[in-house]
Amino acid sequence: MQSYTEENYLKIIYHLSVISNPVQTNAIAERTQTKAASVTDMLKKLSDKELVDYVKYQGVTLTEKGKLMAINIVRKHRLWEVFLVEKLNFKWDEVHEVAEELEHINSTLLTERLDEFLEFPKVDPHGDPIPDQYGNFADLSFIxxxxxxxxxxxxxxxxxxxxxxxxxxxxxxxxxxxxxxxxxxxxxxxxxxxxxxxxxxxxxxxxxxxxxxxxx
Amino acid sequence: MQSYTEENYLKIIYHLSVISNPVQTNAIAERTQTKAASVTDMLKKLSDKELVDYVKYQGVTLTEKGKLMAINIVRKHRLWEVFLVEKLNFKWDEVHEVAEELEHINSTLLTERLDEFLEFPKVDPHGDPIPDQYGNFADLSFIxxxxxxxxxxxxxxxxxxxxxxxxxxxxxxxxxxxxxxxxxxxxxxxxxxxxxxxxxxxxxxxxxxxxxxxxx
DNA sequence: AATATTTTTTAGATTTGTCTAAATTTAAAA
DNA sequence: TTTTAAATTTAGACAAATCTAAAAAATATT
Incomplete structure (x- = not known):
């Protein structure tokens, strides 16, 4: 089981690796609101757990295991965003912060029941795709x-x-x-x-x- | 803003103070799954923040401020339990653990919208009363x-x-x-x-x- | 009341995630 | 290619929440 902080690092590395791969230390530091030295420490730790491939001075890439974890967090984040907008009448720009917290609730039953309750949405309120429980994104014909x-x-x-x-x-x-x-x-x-x-x-x-x- | 851990202590002290007041160190240690020494440390900290009245060797009582915080956590816990049972078809004995996590999500907007979405329930699935946002319990004519x-x-x-x-x-x-x-x-x-x-x-x-x- | 037992606290150590400052490596510029 | 600048890592320290072992206080027992 990962800590709240480790989960956040995985998620951030996942998002950043879309832009550049491998992901640089400074880019992560900026997103996590920490310092590069702290990021280095955490990368070593995630590397020990085989969640990232980390090469000194070169940057990190998620391992398959780490990527699945990251996608699962993204899945939960986006499902909660749908919930907040569709069921609780949040505006699209009010959901992010709360979803940042809700994404760390770990209960498979909860996530799957929520997905069902929301009738298996394919995109979140911002138009971003929601991966399924195996980490697969539906290839949307439109965005x-x-x-x-x-x-x-x-x-x-x-x-x-x-x-x-x-x-x-x-x-x-x-x-x-x-x-x-x-x-x-x-x-x-x-x-x-x-x-x-x-x-x-x-x-x-x-x-x-x-x-x-x-x-x- | 309180930490996850501090919130848990407040909640546990709140529940235990129904049974005995002031609440003893050992009773808290048992509930938090920690040791008495750890509890003592935390009580000092909560006392510094004026969330509890703590007298060495005597035990603790929540201050008005601490009590309001504790009740707010209980409120969120019970609202989430209603959500899980009523909307996500959880069984009454499946809700506790997940609600233990959800109760720490801090967003007034979320809590109030959830309350509204659930049509302002007065009791949770176990029959325990749900306080309102000011910390008042409806005096139920039945249990x-x-x-x-x-x-x-x-x-x-x-x-x-x-x-x-x-x-x-x-x-x-x-x-x-x-x-x-x-x-x-x-x-x-x-x-x-x-x-x-x-x-x-x-x-x-x-x-x-x-x-x-x-x-x- | 004196002694034994239980409860609680103190002291010092550990882990997690962070920091600053200095050292090292890589990349860019002259 | 040598120098300069930028990015990254190491070393050592700190706060939060926890621990064990020992000391102190409160309670119970003889």
């Missing part, structure tokens, strides 16, 4: 427009909000099913997105981007 | 028969299970509304209860006792 990076292209294939004001709004902007779009800019300030569609530039709010589904 | 001790007397005033097989069973045993009962024995082995009713002794299972409401 939320809000998940695209600048210069990413795709085709509008669905929406996750079906109210008529929202759909009318999309209609008016020309954002209809099958349309090809390209992200030209993401405004940090409010998360709004500038799109290239039919050779024209339009701007949509983050709120709208969250509810448009894109396939590549 | 579950399973909560009575040997020699306790009371009157049957309701049931918490309304299926017809259950009600027929009660009818057959003579356990009808308004009947006066006295607990003559509680069998440790299976939790079944021996009752004195109409000058006769009858035996009911723990399962049945759990669903009969008694007023004194």
């Amino acid at each position: 939320k427009l809000s998940k695209l990076k600048v210069n990413d292209k795709g085709t509008i294939t669905g929406v996750s909000e079906h109210s008529s004001p929202f759909l009318k709004h999309l209609e008016k902007l020309g954002l209809t099913l099958g349309k090809k779009i390209e992200v030209s800019e993401i405004i940090d300030f409010d998360g709004s997105v500038e799109l290239l569609i039919d050779y024209k530039k339009i701007n949509i709010s983050r709120e709208v981007a969250l509810h448009i589904l894109i396939s590549k | 579950k028969l399973s909560k009575l001790k040997v020699n306790d007397k009371g009157t049957i005033t309701g049931v918490s299970e309304h299926s017809s097989p259950f009600l027929k069973h009660l009818e057959k045993l003579g356990l009808t509304l308004g009947k006066k009962i006295e607990v003559s024995e509680i069998i440790d082995f299976d939790g079944s209860v021996e009752l004195l009713i109409d000058y006769k002794k009858i035996n009911i299972s723990r399962e049945v006792a759990l669903h009969i409401l008694i007023s004194k």
